[in-house]
Amino acid sequence: MTTSLKYAAVILYVLISISDLSAQIDTVRIKAKLESLRAAAYSDDGKNSSAAIALIRYNYEVQPYTALKQVDHFLPKFESDKGIYAYLLNLKGLILRRTKNFDEAAEVYKKAVNIKRELKDYQGLSEILINYAYLKLVEPDYSGAGEFLIEVSSYMEFIKDTRIEADLYNALAILDFILKRYESCRSNSNKALELSQKIDYLYGMADANEHLGILELTLKNHAKAGDFFDRVIKFRISTDDLAGVAGNYDNKALIASRNEDYESALKYAFMALDIREFCSPGEGAATSFTIIGSNYTKMGKNEEGLRYLYKALERRILYNDKRGLISTLRQLSEAYERIGDLKQALNYYRQFKAESDSLQIEKNARAIEEYKHRFNLQQKDIQLKALQAENQFKGYLTLGFGVLVIIAISIIVFVNKNNKKIHSLNKQLEEKNRLVEQNAENLKQSNEQLVKLNKEKDVLFSVVSHDIRNPIMAFLGYSSLIEDDLEVLEKSEIKSLLRKMNNAAVNLNNLVENVLNWSLLNLEKLSIQHDYFDINKEIKKVNYMLAGIAEVKDINIEIPPEEHVQVFADRNVTNLILRNIVTNAIKFSHPGSRISIHTELVNSHAAVHVDDSGIGIADEILEEIRKGYVKSTSGTGNEKGTGFGLSLCFDLAKKQGGNIEINSEVNKGTKVKIILPSYPRN
Known part of the structure; x- marks a missing residue:
């Protein structure tokens, strides 16, 4: 078969697959259901909370960007009903997370949590905390996610809600996966699946199967992973969770690509693209473009592959999707490396590295701010403990002196009659002395901790105030020299100065990376x-x-x-x-x-x-x-x-x-x- 015939076969195979998808995703029925839900929600001046929630919840599954506009429309109408208002905030947090507005989602979840705590609605609070924990895993703040899930666990004894319990085990499973506790991930996913099956909870069954599929994919058990993803797709289709369906077709495409079955990989990627163009046109399609472009280049269809990768790049930039941009730049670099164009490969690798470093610097800056905040709190806590220990020490000294006086009087007056009482008082004195020694040791440890924190602070502030300034000043000096004397400088002299500027920039980049990674290690x-x-x-x-x-x-x-x-x-x-x-x-x-x-x-x-x-x-x-x-x-x-x-x-x-x-x-x-x-x- 000639190359052109093979290419035509691939296109035909993909088109047939997309037509199969259309049979699975009934867009006509979905649009009709949306219209019906919308009519109910906007009737009676939009004051029917159940109808509004039903519309937003359904649109979250099929058209999240539309759902975001709708939740903003209905929120002011229910501001006086705190329970409904908090539930709508929870929905908005879910939508913002799906559309990758993570910072805004965090603020929304905080408001919802505060309202539910005020209402002492621990069932509603648990739902929000689980969703908030998933957001913490994206930030990433694993300890924060763990704290939320532990709090939910403490409510399970009196909530007695199987659905929330299943969601809790699913969230614990993904936390275990991220922390590479794979057996615990498997165990928690199976618990979530068992609980979901008891109450026919489709969302819980879909999440549990998806987590097990991702686990098997990581362990390179591709056949098992594919079976799990097939089950997930069936569950997601039955609930009209179109974004979830598209995501799992991406997973199937990844398995096929790893097995070098690029035709199947393209089939699944185009199926995901077809769904995304319906439910989240624009940004969502960039993920599918990236997968399609990568697989075309692996097949040797370089021109077609690069066309899709550049379409993905255009969407990432348009929607300011930094995480997605990093993925697409890396795929472009690898695609050009496969083609043999090392110059372009290096160009996109540099862009990938720059964007990765930029995102990491943002994360590290937040970590350093947290480090400073924790440092100040620890200083105050250590000072407070030292003061408390000192006061306790003085109190015990006074108490000890008083006890000694009592013992002396007792010995003089009751020496022959109160041996048992004297023995008891002696034991009390020993215990007080032990407490005095223990508090003195605690004070010593607190002081040592304070000294260590001060040293770390001095090191960090010294580097930020002095060592980072040197390469910056060098860069500014060389650039000013070129600007002032550009007309008189020889070409070789300009080249030498530019090389020195590049070296200063490389040194500064290495220094910043070292300091930020050192800070993260300490934290x-x-x-x-x-x-x-x-x-x-x-x-x-x-x-x-x-x-x-x-x-x-x-x-x-x-x-x-x-x-x-x-x-x-x-x-x-x-x-x-x-x-x-x-x-x-x-x-x-x-x-x-x-x-x-x-x-x-x-x-x-x-x-x-x-x-x-x-x-x-x-x-x-x-x-x-x-x-x-x-x-x-x-x-x-x-x-x-x-x-x-x-x-x-x-x-x-x-x-x-x-x-x-x-x-x-x-x-x-x-x-x-x-x-x-x-x-x-x-």
Whole structure:
């Protein structure tokens, strides 16, 4: 069969599949039902709360953007009825989450929660808290989600609502999945499924099957995952949950693509697109465009694939969908890499990295604000505890003195008659003394904690106020020089200044990433997303990014040959580790020297070796870095640094299930070995 005939066969196969979909999704019936619900809701001046809720709830499933307009229309009409008003706020939160307006959804949920607490309506409160917990998982704030679900669990004894209990187990299952507690995820999903089946709760059965499908997909059990997703699609169709149907056709497309069955992948992706164009035209279609474009390029249909990927990119930008934009940019980079256009691949990879970093910086900025808030609260709490301990200590001293006087009098007066009473008083005195010692120890620990927090604060504020300023001032200085003397500067001089500006920007980016990741580690909020990828490709990207810095010192970096070395780790975190290690090697290498990078597979791990012949690291400094102390040292070109990088790399490697080994001799050089897992740990 010729290429054109194969292509025509694919198109025909997709069109037949979409016609099959039309038979499953009865759009005529859905439109008629919407019109009927709308007529009921808007009659009687829109004061029928049951009809308004029914319309908004149904439109949430089939046309969420329309539902958002409707809930805003009806909310003011029921502001005086707090119960109905809170329920409508809960619906609005669901709609905002589905349309990816996460910040606004959080504010709406807060209002609804406060009203339900005021009304002491624990059943309604539980429903809202479960929905709010799902939003917390997106932010991500896993501890916040966990707190909400624990609170709901405490209400279950007296609520006795099987539907809410099923929803609770489903929410716990997805939290377990995110935290990689897979067996617990399976157990909670099965509990949710069992409870839902008892009361024929279709939404609960759909959610439970979807969670089990996602779990099997992650564990690469594609056949099992496909069976679960087929069940979910049937449940979603029966409830007219069109967005849910489209999402699970996406899951089926992903399975087919992983199995290299690209025709089936296109079939499911076009089915999802057909639904999205009906229920959420515009932004929703971008997801389907991305999947379709990626699979066309995998089939070698590059022109068609890029056309769909660019359509997805256009929609992402139009609707300001940052998370979706990151996904599409990455797919474009991988598509151009498959085509062999490395220049465009690198261009879109840079855009992907910039958008990823921008989103991460926003998250990290919120984390730092939370860190500052927690720091201030902890300081006040420690000071309060110290004051309480001091007052208790003084009280016990006074009490102890009084007890001693009583004992002395008792001994004098009743020495022969009250031995038992004296013994009892002695035991009381021992207990009081023990409490005094315990409070003194608590005071000591509180002071030590305060000292530690102050040190962390000083380190963070020092870097923000001083070290970040240096590359910014360098960048401004070089740019001002070009602006002032552009007409008289030689082309080579302009190129040199631009290279220095780029180096300053690279250094600033690395510094900001290090500080923000250090902050997240201290807050225990850094999330590691393991995935399979080729470590040699990451080394190649890092080499390209740091080439300008190495060129300034005439340092030659030797990288591994084009061969696949698989690791199972977080791609972005690993890229950060590589950048820090290679940047350090450049920093401490002599001009005109060589840096060697090579990889090897050892049992279930991959190792990246970075060797230089620079000035080396003294043993005592290396030991302090391993312990987490920040040590800054100037490079061979008097380059400045914060000392965060190497210490941070040790922690990030361990957090991924790996390690870093360093052998160094002063004035002879340093050999760094980065060890990362090749497969998931059991």
